[in-house]
Amino acid sequence: MGALEEIRYAIEEGKPRTVLKVLQDAVNSGMDPEHILNDAMLPAMRKVGHFYRDEDGDVARILAAARAMKKGMDFLEPYMEQDYFGYLGKVILGTAGGDLHDVGKNLVGIMFRSVGFDVVDLGVDVSARRFVEAVKDNPDVDIVCISSLLTTSMPEMRRIVHALNALHNRKDFKVMVGGGPITRTFADEIGADGYTENAVDAAEIARSSMIS
Template sequence: MNNMYEQITESLIKGRYTEVAELTQKALDEGYEPKEIINEALLTGMNEVGELFSDGEMFVPEVLVAAKAMASGMDLLKPLLKEGDVTSAGKCIFCTVKGDLHDIGKKLVAMMLEGAGYEIVDLGVDVGPEAIIEAVKEHQPDIIGMSAMLTTTMMSMKETVEALKENGMYDKLQVMIGGAPVSTNYADQIGASFSADAAAAVDLANRLMA
């Protein structure tokens, strides 16, 4: 592997966001292609972060810092990308459902998927079915990801799936759900796919897109 890419990857895994930005700029100054820096350094680093997290060798705070490091590099590279430079793995809309203000789990999944090459639209927290329907019309996603951390807010997931069906959208996309009280059983009941954690979400998204 190229030494410059190795340095960027290593800094990203360690969450050194200032260093990632500096090395990314240095790579650009030395004539490296933006899409190559993304594919060979940033995505490689984020994939490794995903594996370390999956193996229990990295924890949520470290993953969040690594994702911030990736973003510091992406901020420099995105404006320089040409049409078709980076192939998106798919487009995902993410939110925490109506009545629920928990953010970290949803953010983590979104970051892991972004690291795996997905285009992410984060609608934030406390998002009801109507807002999700509007977002689907606007963004035409491949996947909708919903998070709930309270048993009382899980019902909103079912209502959203029903709203997608009523609006003729359900068959055109995949629905992923997760969160502490959510289970495979509940996902099956409402017509969604369950992901136990952020690392599993990437595998699930890849399977759904296949």
């Protein structure tokens, strides 16, 4: 097994100590840190994200993988180009009202923090009113992320986006949506700015939009 495969496996299996060891060995051997991130760590988390989306993995393993990823990001940061993981902005995150699922949301939060965002986590079963209040309480917010794992909470997601779109400072922040039953077509229909299938893509798209 090569170094990149070892790193991917350690993250997928949720083994932070192993992640740190194989990362240290890879860096010591002269492997490019950005290569490690893009070709081993992010693919590992993308796979874990798909496990969750497809309900083909247990919650404990998914969260363990997320923690291993965070440890790996913290280790790799000093070796990356200056400001690669610097502060990018603020994200408000929550699961739409009527939905109590938090694993996907937590995974998104970990990934956003890992790439340089300050995350305000509103929790689960969050109403449109609560999202609006959070935006007013955080006028420096750059992205609002809404997740849903239940088709029954999709109408509430629609109400949330509608309420956010009515705010006077709507042009100052982006709205991203995602979750098992959510599609790009639905995201466009309700007026969201972005849609992603998994936590890694959400963080990467958000990061790209902030540094472009």
